[in-house]
Amino acid sequence: MRPLQFKLESGERSGAPRAGLVETPHGSFNTPALAVVGTKATVKGVLPKELKAIGAEILLANTYHLFLQPGEAVVKDAGGLHAFMGWNGPLITDSGGFQVFSLGAGFEKGVSKFVGVKEGDASVPSVYDPDTATEHGKLAIVDDEGVSFTSHLDGTLYRFTPERSVEIQHDLGADIFFAFDECTSPHAPREYQKEAALRTERWAKRSLSAHRANIRAQSKQALFGIVQGGRYPDIRAENARAIAEMDFDGFGIGGSFSKEDLGIALEAAIEPLPDNKPRHLLGIGEPEDIFEGVSRGIDMFDCVQPTRLARTGVLYTRQGKINLLNEKYIRDYSPLDTEDGQDYEKFSKAYLAHLFRAREMLAGSIASLHNLHFIVSLMKDIRISILEGRFEEFRTSFLATYRSAGT
RNA sequence: GUGGCUAUGGUGUAACGGUUAACACUGGAGCUUGUGGAGCUCUCGAUCAGGGUUCGAUUCCCUGUAGCCACC
DSSP: OOSOEEEEEEOOSTTSOOEEEEEETTEEEEESEEEEEOTTSSOTTOOHHHHHHTTOOOEEEEHHHHHHTTOHHHHHHTTSHHHHHTOOSOEEEEOSHHHHHHTTBGGGGOGGGOOOOSTTOTTSOTTOOHHHHHHTTOOEEEOSSOEEEEOTTTOOEEEEOHHHHHHHHHHHTOSEEEOOOOOOOTTSOHHHHHHHHHHHHHHHHHHHHHHHTOHHHHHHOEEEEEEOOTTOHHHHHHHHHHHHHSOOSEEEEOOOOOTTHHHHHHHHHHTTSOTTSOEEETTOOOHHHHHHHHHTTOOEEEESHHHHHHHTTEEEETTEEEETTSGGGTTOOOBSOOSSOOGGGGSBHHHHHHHHHTTOHHHHHHHHHHHHHHHHHHHHHHHHHHHTTOHHHHHHHHHHHHHHTOO
């Protein structure tokens, strides 16, 4: 028995909107779903019970960050991530592969320019030069075996391989975890996108093998492979075909896209994927993009945007995003969206604006709850619209209002 | 009361007598998509008042006003 069951309830055709249910050892969640991001085993400023109250069903934490702090052993000895952070629902961990990109991988400058330091240390590839990397603001560098990077916390040099990422994620113990991949810059040339996609394919195979080697983990955790390929449909499709053939429990679609490329990249990536397994679009979460993903058959999303924006005073509303730090909200005593009477909603915009200006801790907490509630509710509405066969109508009407705001 | 010192955006500081008075914070706005409680990009805003010297004064001189310090 697999640790993950996926039941489609509607829209079983590939490349079309679909609704379903994913069952994990820590409960189930409805799809399309948005995983709330809690990178360091916490959704910043929000309690697990508050997340439950606003309807969040699944969380995503980050392997890279937890590996650095407090270290996977601490989490493992606490009884795993669920016990450690007090969240008893479904949990995902990201593989750490994305940090290769987001920390600013050296490959954009050309790997060859990084020349050897730390001679004799076999654990560090000879092409890695922390000094040169740092000079360019780069903290990581990729080679075929894995990635070497310096901690953003203290500069310590570390090395991740697919096997190591799987090992750490086994210790963290999330219900779903991802294969170690390489996310490329949209500015990287085509031949590099191809090269990185092939590397991601090889890493996927190695991640899967490492997972299969741990029977105990295998019975409790589901592994998703990740499709890369940049903005090139042919590379995407080829990579998706290769990843789809492997025995993963589900699939992630990764990458850094420009807005226009999202649709075509998705179309190419999704077509080869089996219909009976969930597909997760990594890191995407603006309403427009969620609609785009769902329309093409994405089942899961995760995004920092609701909470990140919240911490800087930006709120989601049905009319679009608003910036509470704007002068006009100082005396705006109208309430935040009032939908189903959640505690935080009784506050006025003026009060929240005051909290932000005074840099009070509660500001980020309330705003995060507001934004998460907004986006989780949107996912719920999208799901219902699919089940009722009126997804496109809902998409059109929602975006008509949402866009018309014009901030 | 006497002497000395100081007066530049809201705040704190720059500017040999010489372009459009600079910088930081604040104020006004924008950016943020597998986290970044951060950061970045724009932007409003000032020479205490009045005289004088000079081709030209934030800068030098005088008076007033205000503040700080010291002394009866």
